[in-house]
Amino acid sequence: xESHATESLLRWIVLVPLLAAAVGGLLNRRLPKQVxxxxxxxxxxxxxxxxxxxxLRLTRMxxxxxxxxxxxxxWIGFGNLQIxxxxxxxxxxxxxxxxxxxxxxxxxxxSLGYMAHDEGFGRFFAYMNLFIFAMMTLxxxxxxxxxxxxxEGVGLCSYLLIAFWFNDEANAAAGKKAFIVNRIGDFGFLLxxxxxxxxxxxxxxxxxxxxxFRTLQHHAGIMAPVATAICLLLFLGATGKSAQIPLYIxxxxxxxxxxxxxxxxxxxxxxxxGVYMVARMNFLFVLSPTAMGVVAAVGVVTAIFAATIALTxxxxxxxxxxxxxxxxxxxxxxxxxxxxxxAIFHVMTHAFFxxxxxxxxxxxxxxxxxxxxxxxxGGLKKKLPITFWTFLIxxxxxxxxxxxxxxxxxxxxxxxxxSSELGGVLPxxxxxxxxxxxxxxxxxxxxxxxxGENRASAEVKSHIHESPATMTMPLVILAVLSLVGGWIGWPxxxxxxxxxxxxxxxxxxxxxxxxxxxxxxxGAAAGEAVHDTMMEWILAGASLAWGLIGxxxxxxxxxKKISIATSLRNLGGGVPYKILLNKYYVDExxxxxxxxxxxxxxxxxxxxxxxAGLIDGLLVNGSALVVAITGSVLRLFQNGMVxxxxxxxxxxxxxxxxxxSFSG
Amino acid sequence: MEITLTHYLLLAMTVFLTGxxxxxxxxxxxVMLMCVELMLSSVxxxxxxxxRFHANADGHVFVLMNFAVAAAEAAxxxxxxxEIFRRRRTVNVDDLKALME
Numbered sequence: 001x002e003s004h005a006t007e008s009l010l011r012w013i014v015l016v017p018l019l020a021a022a023v024g025g026l027l028n029r030r031l032p033k034q035v036x037x038x039x040x041x042x043x044x045x046x047x048x049x050x051x052x053x054x055x056l057r058l059t060r061m062x063x064x065x066x067x068x069x070x071x072x073x074x075w076i077g078f079g080n081l082q083i084x085x086x087x088x089x090x091x092x093x094x095x096x097x098x099x100x101x102x103x104x105x106x107x108x109x110x111s112l113g114y115m116a117h118d119e120g121f122g123r124f125f126a127y128m129n130l131f132i133f134a135m136m137t138l139x140x141x142x143x144x145x146x147x148x149x150x151x152e153g154v155g156l157c158s159y160l161l162i163a164f165w166f167n168d169e170a171n172a173a174a175g176k177k178a179f180i181v182n183r184i185g186d187f188g189f190l191l192x193x194x195x196x197x198x199x200x201x202x203x204x205x206x207x208x209x210x211x212x213f214r215t216l217q218h219h220a221g222i223m224a225p226v227a228t229a230i231c232l233l234l235f236l237g238a239t240g241k242s243a244q245i246p247l248y249i250x251x252x253x254x255x256x257x258x259x260x261x262x263x264x265x266x267x268x269x270x271x272x273x274g275v276y277m278v279a280r281m282n283f284l285f286v287l288s289p290t291a292m293g294v295v296a297a298v299g300v301v302t303a304i305f306a307a308t309i310a311l312t313x314x315x316x317x318x319x320x321x322x323x324x325x326x327x328x329x330x331x332x333x334x335x336x337x338x339x340x341x342x343a344i345f346h347v348m349t350h351a352f353f354x355x356x357x358x359x360x361x362x363x364x365x366x367x368x369x370x371x372x373x374x375x376x377x378g379g380l381k382k383k384l385p386i387t388f389w390t391f392l393i394x395x396x397x398x399x400x401x402x403x404x405x406x407x408x409x410x411x412x413x414x415x416x417x418x419s420s421e422l423g424g425v426l427p428x429x430x431x432x433x434x435x436x437x438x439x440x441x442x443x444x445x446x447x448x449x450x451x452g453e454n455r456a457s458a459e460v461k462s463h464i465h466e467s468p469a470t471m472t473m474p475l476v477i478l479a480v481l482s483l484v485g486g487w488i489g490w491p492x493x494x495x496x497x498x499x500x501x502x503x504x505x506x507x508x509x510x511x512x513x514x515x516x517x518x519x520x521x522x523g524a525a526a527g528e529a530v531h532d533t534m535m536e537w538i539l540a541g542a543s544l545a546w547g548l549i550g551x552x553x554x555x556x557x558x559x560k561k562i563s564i565a566t567s568l569r570n571l572g573g574g575v576p577y578k579i580l581l582n583k584y585y586v587d588e589x590x591x592x593x594x595x596x597x598x599x600x601x602x603x604x605x606x607x608x609x610x611x612a613g614l615i616d617g618l619l620v621n622g623s624a625l626v627v628a629i630t631g632s633v634l635r636l637f638q639n640g641m642v643x644x645x646x647x648x649x650x651x652x653x654x655x656x657x658x659x660x661s662f663s664g
Numbered sequence: 665m666e667i668t669l670t671h672y673l674l675l676a677m678t679v680f681l682t683g684x685x686x687x688x689x690x691x692x693x694x695v696m697l698m699c700v701e702l703m704l705s706s707v708x709x710x711x712x713x714x715x716r717f718h719a720n721a722d723g724h725v726f727v728l729m730n731f732a733v734a735a736a737e738a739a740x741x742x743x744x745x746x747e748i749f750r751r752r753r754t755v756n757v758d759d760l761k762a763l764m765e
Contacts, residue, residue: 642757643691643757643758
């Protein structure tokens with residue numbers, strides 16, 4: 001293996017939140033709230049500071065050598081199977097580490113205010129810290145297995161936090177749904193890891209870590225024949241974690257958790273793990289045009305599919321949840337057309353503005369005495385000025401309005417989709433359409449929530465108040481980031497340097513093995529698509545105009561002419577509206593195709609035949625019956641007659657001796 | 665007439681068969697115990713005879729050890745029988761069936 005810099009700070013980025021989770025979780029209610037909150041926020045703050053330190057060290061290194069590692073020892077080692085327990089940071093995981101700990105820190109601060117009156121305060125922060133630990137293991141893990149440990153860890157924390165208020169049956173059910181749906185994806189992910197292992201193990205040199213990302217990248221060529229299978233299996237895992245079709249159904253239900261959880265786990269960080277994983281394994285994905293095609297197709301279909309559902313939802317968090325699914329679709333689309341750097345760029349900008357929007361919605365819900373239905377909101381602009389202005393910035397960023405962060409990343413994704421060999425006009429058109437819908441439903445949300453007259457009851461109305469500083473401060477910081485965060489990816493055609501893409505370029509273009517086997521795809525993957533500045537300007541202008549149109553129409557319909565919305569609703573006898581409102585009946589379809597048959601199969605076959613018949617009947621009672629029959633035969637010999645024993649003994653010995661004498 | 669190894673073996677066989685037949689046909693536990701002792705003694709005769717005719721002392725050693733074993737076994741066996749007789753007033757093995765099944 002090539003030598004590289006070591007950095008023993010890396011382990012503490014991961015371990016400090018774990019220690020805080022252990023202390024906070026074990027002491028729980030014995031700690032005063034201030035101490036528990038300080039401990040949790042402090043731990044994530046330390047983690048963030050350390051991430052910045054190591055990241056700065058990376059920036060001072062030459063571009064091609066930006067890689068630091070911290071090996072804590074051997075995890076599994078026998079034969080030529082060697083798996084280390086260690087952490088690494090390269091430009092890609094560095095960016096992710098900063099986003100996770102940075103946004104995570106702000107959301108922790110926000111939670112101090114949001115959860116202040118909750119009984120499970122200590123438990124909440126212990127779970128949150130545990131989540132940061134798992135997410136950092138996922139991001140900084142040195143090999144696939146460490147990533148998988150983090151992957152499962154964030155799944156666990158997601159489950160614990162969705163079902164945080166488990167006294168309500170619906171919340172517990174939402175938690176279970178998230179966990180089970182994720183398990184389906186994880187099953188595919190695990191099979192992918194096994195396939196990598198069996199393919200690679202016979203080819204490894206002494207001491208080379210199996211599953212280590214460096215080894216995988218080095219030997220990508222060996223895996224080329226099975227690359228499609230590996231990538232599709234890994235991608236199944238990504239569809240679970242990153243809420244893509246067909247496994248997206250858990251994310252909207254996950255809104256049952258506290259709002260900071262929705263912001264941290266179900267918008268900014270965990271759900272982007274699938275995108276991160278695909279980007280991390282880019283050297284494999286570029287070997288398989290089929291897998292790339294599937295990723296792009298699933299991404300773009302998810303983007304438009306979720307955007308249409310978001311048009312009709314009335315729960316403020318559900319709209320944002322479907323919007324998240326839609327944006328994750330964009331990220332997958334970017335991965336699928338080979339623009340991994342842009343995908344990560346969108347991960348980052350999306351983390352800023354979607355965390356902002358969720359925290360803003362949390363502030364609204366807080367002010368509205370836990371009301372989430374937008375139909376009884378309205379007119380909150382005056383009462384919640386900070387929330388309103390920051391929320392508006394988040395909306396503009398999500399809608400892709402220049403110069404907010406979302407414009408740069410979304411526009412780049414659409415441009416790469418349009419120009420890449422792996423993309424084309426059709427995926428671009430679908431993505432473009434979804435962008436307009438995004439602007440429209442976000443404006444609908446803003447108008448229904450903040451403009452017009454308040455439609456709440458008098459009692460709720462009297463309680464409306466702006467949130468405390470611990471909640472508004474993170475909003476302001478995230479709003480600033482949502483404004484300027486995109487500027488580091490200012491594209492070439494607008495006179496910028498696309499610095500973000502350049503920073504990540506070494507990660508996405510150094511596939512040694514890949515170069516030979518996937519040369520055709522690789523050109524596109526490295527982002528070396530044909531530059532057509534004129535076309536780029538036109539498309540950027542078009543998507544900006546399209547976003548503004550979406551916002552304008554949204555404002556006009558819901559502010560001035562609500563009758564249009566009503567007549568749209570009744571279009572085609574109200575059938576399209578009903579389909580959208582019921583989310584295309586996907587949950588019902590799954591209920592009919594998987595859950596009911598699965599239940600009937602379990603009840604009638606697995607329980608009544610396999611368990612009661614085979615296991616209880618044949619195996620358990622059957623083996624007891626065999627023993628009983630054998631015993632009843634042997635019992636005949638135990639008759640208590642000493643002379644019978646003596647005879648048996650004598651005859652037995654005689655026969656035995658005769659046998660020995662005559663058998664030679 | 666010279667006494668050969670065969671004579672010793674015939675003697676040992678006679679003693680052994682006596683013991684064996686007695687062991688299976690008699691019902692008195694004390695007699696059965698004595699028959700076991702007879703069989704053991706016949707084995708001792710074989711050991712001693714072979715030892716003498718092969719000019720090897722190992723057999724004698726075994727004989728001495730067998731005496732010790734036989735003495736111990738007889739002591740325990742008799743002790744058990746005495747105890748059984750005290751409780752049951754009989755040493756007829758056909759009446760001692762408490763351990764069946």
